[in-house]
Amino acid sequence: MKPVPKLKSCPVKLPVLSGPSQVLLLFGLAFAIPIFAVERWNAPESAAQAKNPVTSSSDNIAKGRKLYSDRCADCHGKKGGGDGGGGADLERKPTDLTATSVQTQSDGVLFWKISEGRRPMPAYGRKLSEEQRWQVIHFLRSLPPRNKP
């Protein structure tokens, strides 16, 4: 019998993924996507420095409260706890605005976030005047802290 000629191994490795590595890749994506989804929301440094030009008077806090209950409470809850009825079925839960993690952010950062929005949080840069956005922030500062992280 003639001996079977030895096959030369192919010197070029094709970058085609075979079965097991495809499965691994899919697993990797499945984990990576939720990580992107909870990416931190950071304001640019220049925005963070902005000071609230509106005085924190009872009048401005009252105006902020009114704006808040008209525009924000539906999602963020009457008392800012993130428990508004309109937020229940959103793909991302509205933030508890009384939480330390929010209250420790500067007025400038909050102003930027309220102005820019981030889905499903609407952008209020055109819906509210600058003065109104600062008034809402004074109202947020007046919310009783609930000692949450």
Ligand code: HEC
């Ligand atoms: C449609 C529901 C909805 C409405 C209305 C809404 N928000 Fe939000 N808000 C959200 C959601 C959801 C997030 C979380 C967004 C994220 O983390 O990507 C959020 C985040 C925020 C944050 C950032 C908190 C943080 O993590 O730093 C602030 C501040 C805020 N909202 C204030 C307001 C104010 C003030 C109003 C009204 C002028 C308002 N929101 C109206 C849904 C809403």
